[in-house]
Amino acid sequence: MPPTPTRLERRGRHASGITLAASALSAFALVTACAGPPRTSGPGGRNPYPLSAGTPAAKGEIDSFSWALYAEPPTLDYVQAFDYPQNTILSNVCESLMRWTPQLGEQPGLARQATNPDPTTWVFDLRPGVKFHDGSVMTADDVVFSLNRQRNPDSGSAWANVFQNVDTIAKSGPLQVTVKLKTPDSQFPQYMATAAGVVAGARGVQAAGKDYGTSGSLDCTGPYQLGTWTKGQSIELDRFDDYWGDKAKSKKVVFKFLTDPSARTNALLTGEADGGYLIPTESYARLKASSTGTLYFGEGLSTVNVNVTNMHGPLGDVRVRKALSLAIDRAGFVNTGLGGSGTVTTSLTAKAAWGAADQATRQTALDGLQPTAPDIAQATQLIKEAGASGKTLTMATSSIGQDVSLLATAVQSAGTRIGLNIQLKTIAPDAFTALFTDPKAREGIDMFPETYYLSITDPMDLLTNFQTGSYQNYAGYSDKGYDDLVEQAVGTYDPAQRLAIEAKLNKQASDQDLWIPVAEWPTSLFMNKRITGAPTTISYMYYPWAADVGAAK
Amino acid sequence: MSFARFAVRRLLEMAATLLGASFVIFGAMYLAPGDPASFLLSGRSASPAALAAINSQYHLDDPFAVRYFRWLGQVLQGDFGRSIEYRTDVSKLLADRLPSTLLLVVMALVLVVVAGLALGWIGAVRGGATDSTILVTTTIAVGTPSFVAAILLQGLFSVRLGWFPTSGTGQGLGDMIWHLTLPAIALALYLIGMLARVTRAAMLEQLGSEHVAVARSRGVPERQVIWRHVFRNALGTVLTTGGLIVSTLIICTVLVESAFSIGGIGQLLELATTTKDFPTVQAISLLIVGLFMTVNLIVDLLFPLVDPTVTLGARRSTA
Numbered sequence: 001m002p003p004t005p006t007r008l009e010r011r012g013r014h015a016s017g018i019t020l021a022a023s024a025l026s027a028f029a030l031v032t033a034c035a036g037p038p039r040t041s042g043p044g045g046r047n048p049y050p051l052s053a054g055t056p057a058a059k060g061e062i063d064s065f066s067w068a069l070y071a072e073p074p075t076l077d078y079v080q081a082f083d084y085p086q087n088t089i090l091s092n093v094c095e096s097l098m099r100w101t102p103q104l105g106e107q108p109g110l111a112r113q114a115t116n117p118d119p120t121t122w123v124f125d126l127r128p129g130v131k132f133h134d135g136s137v138m139t140a141d142d143v144v145f146s147l148n149r150q151r152n153p154d155s156g157s158a159w160a161n162v163f164q165n166v167d168t169i170a171k172s173g174p175l176q177v178t179v180k181l182k183t184p185d186s187q188f189p190q191y192m193a194t195a196a197g198v199v200a201g202a203r204g205v206q207a208a209g210k211d212y213g214t215s216g217s218l219d220c221t222g223p224y225q226l227g228t229w230t231k232g233q234s235i236e237l238d239r240f241d242d243y244w245g246d247k248a249k250s251k252k253v254v255f256k257f258l259t260d261p262s263a264r265t266n267a268l269l270t271g272e273a274d275g276g277y278l279i280p281t282e283s284y285a286r287l288k289a290s291s292t293g294t295l296y297f298g299e300g301l302s303t304v305n306v307n308v309t310n311m312h313g314p315l316g317d318v319r320v321r322k323a324l325s326l327a328i329d330r331a332g333f334v335n336t337g338l339g340g341s342g343t344v345t346t347s348l349t350a351k352a353a354w355g356a357a358d359q360a361t362r363q364t365a366l367d368g369l370q371p372t373a374p375d376i377a378q379a380t381q382l383i384k385e386a387g388a389s390g391k392t393l394t395m396a397t398s399s400i401g402q403d404v405s406l407l408a409t410a411v412q413s414a415g416t417r418i419g420l421n422i423q424l425k426t427i428a429p430d431a432f433t434a435l436f437t438d439p440k441a442r443e444g445i446d447m448f449p450e451t452y453y454l455s456i457t458d459p460m461d462l463l464t465n466f467q468t469g470s471y472q473n474y475a476g477y478s479d480k481g482y483d484d485l486v487e488q489a490v491g492t493y494d495p496a497q498r499l500a501i502e503a504k505l506n507k508q509a510s511d512q513d514l515w516i517p518v519a520e521w522p523t524s525l526f527m528n529k530r531i532t533g534a535p536t537t538i539s540y541m542y543y544p545w546a547a548d549v550g551a552a553k
Numbered sequence: 554m555s556f557a558r559f560a561v562r563r564l565l566e567m568a569a570t571l572l573g574a575s576f577v578i579f580g581a582m583y584l585a586p587g588d589p590a591s592f593l594l595s596g597r598s599a600s601p602a603a604l605a606a607i608n609s610q611y612h613l614d615d616p617f618a619v620r621y622f623r624w625l626g627q628v629l630q631g632d633f634g635r636s637i638e639y640r641t642d643v644s645k646l647l648a649d650r651l652p653s654t655l656l657l658v659v660m661a662l663v664l665v666v667v668a669g670l671a672l673g674w675i676g677a678v679r680g681g682a683t684d685s686t687i688l689v690t691t692t693i694a695v696g697t698p699s700f701v702a703a704i705l706l707q708g709l710f711s712v713r714l715g716w717f718p719t720s721g722t723g724q725g726l727g728d729m730i731w732h733l734t735l736p737a738i739a740l741a742l743y744l745i746g747m748l749a750r751v752t753r754a755a756m757l758e759q760l761g762s763e764h765v766a767v768a769r770s771r772g773v774p775e776r777q778v779i780w781r782h783v784f785r786n787a788l789g790t791v792l793t794t795g796g797l798i799v800s801t802l803i804i805c806t807v808l809v810e811s812a813f814s815i816g817g818i819g820q821l822l823e824l825a826t827t828t829k830d831f832p833t834v835q836a837i838s839l840l841i842v843g844l845f846m847t848v849n850l851i852v853d854l855l856f857p858l859v860d861p862t863v864t865l866g867a868r869r870s871t872a
Binding site for chain 2: 071077080156212250256257262263266
């Protein structure tokens with residue numbers, strides 16, 4: 001995921017992340033089948049920042065470590081946890097029924113096992129003896145309460161769409177919960193590893209009322225419990241001694257809110273913060289050269305794309321979209337926009353999302369896509385054929401981050417080389433956010449940069465965006481064949497079969513350039529010499545990563 | 554006009570202006586693109602039921618006038634509503650963040666007053682090379698925006714020398730002062746330069762005036778001449794600048810708080826604006842307008858005390 005995330009990009013990504021129609025997987029099969037992130041760097045070893053599968057394991061316990069966050073979470077209520085800051089913290093405090101692993105697979109979490117006796121039933125058998133932070137013991141009632149809270153319109157849940165195919169959630173034993181679906185949904189069990197599947201103590205949540213998540217305990221089960229929250233400054237987590245699993249290696253974690261990118265980098269360089277994810281792109285070189293600690297990169301399941309928002313203009317012709325895709329200098333963008341960390345791609349979904357797929361499926365999905373190297377001659381020819389020479393297109397840009405502004409510039413220069421006049425429309429950060437949410441804000445705009453990450457290790461999380469009427473289907477793409485395949489994938493629990501369907505979707509969406517894929521963007525992580533153990537992958541959003549952090553020596 | 558009548562009149566004026574400002578502030582947020590409901594949903598498509606719940610919870614369906622007067626009524630009772638982004642009462646949000654901003658502004662103000670007056674005084678009285686040096690230094694200070702100063706100070710005193718923390722506010726008064734020293738200097742630099750130049754010019758004007766020459770000819774000690782006849786007379790101009798200085802300090806905290814990651818009002822305003830957190834933006838805007846007016850009022854009321862030749866309410870024409 002992106003170094004300098006911005007509110008807008010994040011929302012966009014996220015939004016789509018969750019808008020997943022429905023689809024599925026036999027959670028367990030998928031889970032175990034899921035391969036880890038790629039261990040190698042970009043093509044030809046050109047990537048100066050190779051991806052690491054992990055960091056050295058901690059050697060021992062420490063009293064405390066501090067972590068830089070680019071923003072303060074507005075609330076830590078799990079139903080609102082859809083953004084980086086809240087999830088980076090919450091993943092250590094609140095646990096879900098399932099667990100995303102550092103290798104981006106799925107494991108049992110608070111549920112010992114999940115089974116589906118028939119396609120529309122999911123049964124979660126709960127782990128016995130799990131204690132909430134207030135000392136009470138987790139029961140099926142807490143699970144029913146926590147999941148139903150996501151479905152209650154009054155809670156304004158960010159995860160409501162995950163539950164759209166859910167008919168009932170009911171206790172079927174003291175430690176058993178049964179979810180009945182209206183139709184088979186391969187995505188639902190996968191999302192039980194995200195904040196959508198968090199279990200909090202019913203009593204605690206009810207007692208806190210509308211203040212839940214903003215003050216007092218979160219009444220969850222994780223290895224850490226919420227400590228002092230100094231608004232505007234920091235959040236402390238204290239180790240929870242009655243934790244059911246392996247106890248955390250540090251007694252305390254202090255999250256510091258460092259909104260300014262250079263302040264964040266300085267804090268890492270001076271040791272005021274021991275580590276952090278989401279390192280500002282422009283600081284890669286300084287941190288890499290620093291003797292203070294180590295800069296790591298890991299699988300982010302993120303792609304940087306040009307989101308096509310208007311099919312009524314020249315972009316309505318697939319030849320024009322394809323020509324633009326052929327003309328973009330992807331390698332140049334990776335070097336400048338992503339600080340050299342990242343790999344060029346013409347696939348909408350990251351390669352690691354296909355980790356569980358067999359060879360044939362991966363070939364369908366990823367091979368034979370358009371080349372990543374520019375082909376100006378062919379692109380110019382396509383523009384001529386489409387009769388689009390000299391036509392004007394508008395691309396939105398903003399000062400929110402290098403990835404956005406430099407991608408817009410790259411597209412503009414691509415246009416110039418193939419006979420398109422691309423005007424950049426600079427939009428204030430808050431208005432840029434509105435592009436994701438407000439059709440009026442998108443009027444007069446043909447495309448804008450969007451970075452998108454998957455919240456689960458399943459390409460469906462992105463591919464549903466091109467279904468007819470889907471929320472992020474801004475271009476209004478509608479294809480009966482595509483819609484049917486989405487429905488099929490949603491209804492297919494077997495991962496191999498489902499991925500085979502998804503491969504066709506990925507090929508079609510990428511070939512159609514519904515969004516123009518540009519690059520894969522890894523996660524970034526910095527830790528100083530004192531500490532080690534944090535995972536390098538985007539799993540930190542839902543995996544209790546801080547519990548693994550301890551002494552480096 | 555008696556002092557009491559003047560004060561009452563100014564207070565009424567202030568109330569009327571605040572009312573006008575409240576209308577502008579409340580209205581302005583609705584003209585910008587995007588609506589709070591869509592931000593609340595963070596770009597997710599919502600079921601009609603969920604949308605209706607949000608709209609009714611935040612009264613987003615009511616006509617503008619109804620919403621405005623409901624809000625105004627609550628504000629008059631000290632209730633600024635509930636933050637959309639932070640899911641907590643705005644008054645609580647402000648109370649959590651005001652101390653660091655106030656301390657920062659006070660520290661910067663002390664720096665500005667002490668350093669600005671001293672430099673202006675020394676430049677005017679000493680003249681020569683000292684004056685030239687001060688002029689050059691203050692010119693540079695005036696030309697340096699506070700966020701640039703912030704980056705320079707951070708690079709030198711935090712990263713290179715390690716004397717001060719790079720960011721944050723700290724716990725307890727001593728620690729807070731240590732954390733806020735660099736931000737306060739970054740905030741104050743421009744205004745120190747400005748105040749020094751204003752003070753210097755006003756004192757030079759007085760130094761060249763007749764009453765100073767008369768005082769000197771009567772053998773009044775130079776120290777007394779400078780204090781009583783030059784500085785006190787120059788103070789009127791300086792005081793007028795003072796109002797402007799406090800206002801600038803409050804506004805510039807937005808930039809400096811971001812640069813040093815100080816979780817104060819300025820940073821909160823920036824975040825709330827980008828997330829369309831109407832109640833928070835409205836409360837902070839109103840608070841800032843109120844502070845401006847209070848500072849202006851205090852300057853107006855102090856003016857006749859400093860300079861008895863000034864008639865009440867006539868400051869702007871004389872200054």
